Amino acid sequence: MSALFRRRRDAVVNGSGATGPARVDARTKNLTKRLQPGDVAVIDHEDIDRVSAEALVACRPAAVLNAARSTSGRYPNLGPEILLEAGIPLVDDLGPAVMSLRDGQPVIVEGAEVRVSDALVAEGTVQDAATIEANMAAAREGLSAQLEAFAANTMDYVQREKDVLLDGIGAPKLRTKLEGRHVLVVVRGYHYKEDLAMLRSYIREYRPLLLGVDGGADAIVEAGYKPDLIVGDMDSVSDQTLRSGAEIVVHAYRNGRAPGQKRVEDLGVEHVVFPATGTSEDVAMLIADDSGAELIVAVGTHNTLIEFLDKGRSGMASTFLTRLRVGSKLIDAKGVSQLYRTRISTWQLVLLALAGLLALFVALAATNVGQTIFGLSGAWLDDLVNFFRSLVGLAPSAPTT
Template sequence: MRLSTRRKAPEPTTPGTHGTARVDRRTKGLTKRLRDGDVAVIDHVDIDRVAADALVTAGPAVVLNAARSTSGRYPNLGPEILVDAGIVLVDDLGDAVMEIPEGETVRVDGGAVYLGDTLVAEGTVQTPQTIATNMAEAREGLSDEIERFAENTMDYLRRERDLLLDGVGVPAVSTKIDGRHVLIVVRGYHYREDLATLRPYISEYRPVLIGVDGGADAIIDAGWKPDMIVGDMDSVSDRALASGAEIVVHAYRDGKAPGLDRVTDLGVEPIVFPATGTSEDIAMLLADDSGAEVIVAVGTHATLVEFLDKGRAGMASTFLTRLRVGGKLVDAKGVSRLYRQRISNMQLVLLSLAGLCAVMAALAATAAGQTFFGIVGAHLDTFWSWVGSLFGG
């Protein structure tokens, strides 16, 4: 019996998890270059659900967080999502962990992070038990956060009263929206699943498709073409920007638009929309002011925790925008539950013809049916002979 001569790769001689470090203070930017089994190094206070879902999709073995994954400000869902997915989460490591060079192999043993034999930082390993404790403490401080949210809401309303109440400052767009359904896609909570369930609705109603930054890529990946792209252009691809969609660049109130140069460099002439709110909020305001009949939202924020995930700076605009467009706004999940595909007149005609053909085929297979068709054929011959004699006589 021959023994295999194939050798196994040598196992690491030091304990812990080994992986290639990918370092970025912006979690959104990091997930674009993460690979399965990497070690993600981030600086993200209160890891939110969207960031956690993006990390899980990328598949790192470990997430090292320089900040606290749950600060106690509110019960954020991100840490639980990461740990439930089997990803090791070590947080509160401090700024030293952000100094790890990109692409270096690091070792994580418990809460300790090593670069070679050098201890870089030590933090806290999150487990289901520690996360449950953190969530309980965060819920106790939720009332204070809601009070701060109320204060921020009033401040935002004072600054953007003309925009919210009268639509002052909303730019005119060439995309025909008046009287149509509008589907706004944000690459947020369960956007892939929602788009999949909305396929019959999109096929029948042909809504205006608006992608908010990376939501435009989600529309293209699902097999459609966006009619409009709204955002600061930090997470949308060049492919989407060059798709022929109308581009609306979200600018600061002072007119500065960091994403404007990127769009113009592609040879696209955009529209600039200065506003304090978030990009998904100005997309809704734009659709509402342009006369949309219904606004369907995919991947946007709908619950209290989801609003808090945005941080206090973004919560007020999100909340007030939904009050402004509330009569038209429908969440994608509501559409998928209430919508039933209608049968068109053409489909009914085709169905009737198919049934008639089936009946005739069945009759033709019987002796009585063949006799019947013979009699009908004889009468038709007589009729056409009579018609011919009228025109020929």
Template structure:
């Protein structure tokens, strides 16, 4: 499908005095950029179809503006990243062109409306607003039918190529981490992963599951206060600290054996095995846990809906669909646990509850001889304090 440019409306005029200014942070990969992006910086990316996770990561960094060399909504599917940036009040200048990626890191950048200026050069794109984003999203909804057709074709192709792995687990590497008969928690740095991990603290404390981090999910486990037992992925978004934390490492490779992430792991001197398989790294983690005998697989931050698959750029999505069928009843998706059990108790209700508890405690104390003596002593002490205060203010 030929990408469609977002609808462009006439932008309001901006004077140079009203321009947003800040140092440029330039990177074609948004998830790499957000690691060094700071509040007030100008983010310059080359990201077709800004997805939800990337948009939320950008918002968390609080940049002054986001400059996108590509189309933030290409028309392939109705992604919600641009809307997230708009709702956060962060200006998004869209489809500026790849020439903007030549701006040097740290250069002073001025953004006035749809115009970007840096070191004497000027670039022009489209300043996104509610009208343009709504129009682009509506146009993109038509692209979903093509994605469904691609899904059906990709599903059949994946079943043929990976039938041995899907049906019999043939090809799984040997690892030393003991999984047989245990619960497994697989963490992907996806939607609501922080909140859901916080809600699962009691489960982790009581069940002591095997902790598997998928790429950056290993850092999420460490940030939550635990240490991953296993790290699975192509090693493109996990930190060096996580790779050297002592966890066993499974490098996800292409089916032909190529493993771009292996060189990095070897450079760090970390012990690892290579697992050639088609599909996503989270699929590989689930298949590995199932094949090694896990009796329960809890997934945090994984992808389950059509838009989430498309956010990941997986036009077929068959691998994850079939992996979930293979894992079957073992899989419990923790997605949205934090939203389901979010507390709705008000401060007033909490104070009332505390007061009721104190009253119940006093009644229980009064029902016993020891308690009656304690209450009488407390009341006598209170009388002494009240008398002292009264004398202080009376001047005696």
């Protein structure tokens, strides 16, 4: 038995081996748009966050190869653990060489090694339960440093953007009227699908304006609705949704540069370019607030320390302070699906229905009208039984008294 064959056999046995066509993209959210089951995902993503990991799991790749460290130790990110629980091999810290793989090129993952035919391309670290647990323990120890950095970043943001926090951003002129309306802001974040499903009755009753933040607009469409407003840098929303008739606000940097403007211009979609600080998620909430929305309901947005860290420290302060700015108008729908998940089984529903019918029969039997109905029903049942008895040559049965 050759050494190469043994390596490949052992890699398959220990769960770290895989083969398939490489799909290469440094940005995970771009890669997941074209990643197919059985492909080998090749990314350059330090600190794989929860949303990215869940998007990868949904694509069911044969393996994930990461040029960077999947957990750097900066904070306890959940991405590697999610991939492990889904049974997807993860090899990280492979270095820039793995990004040189051509898209669609067949690759072989043998433990920590990545090969094309018999040629070694890169070698990294296989992530398993033990390594992930050790990385998470080390990362938790570093949280205090992240809290200090968060505080410093927040103070810097306050100094630079105090006018925004005190006076608002000055909402752009929109044809969509938000004043006095409920606005449902959808971000493609944690539990967005489940929470959108749980909000169906709210959407049906209150008919809020539906505002999608980049890919959140696609989430609205997938849920069976049509977005009224799309805000973002337009890097993760589909062309079809951009052409859906929703009003488009392209989020630009403070200096006026708008990377997403060319895309909407090429699509021939009417739009407004709006320079503002912070993330697109923050800008969407501030536009709703400044435009006079009565209530802002957020789906998939960020509100915990780990979620802020998932975004990257540069985006943490603006999100934190935006929530303070919007104040009591904001209701976070995150976790609604978890809170109200039904625990009633089918047989319990059947028993409940039978109990209701029994109570109805008892109530009818206590009234003259009910007794008359039961008497007529008994006579009808007698006629039906005698009809079938006559078909088989039997004598009629005695009438029910």
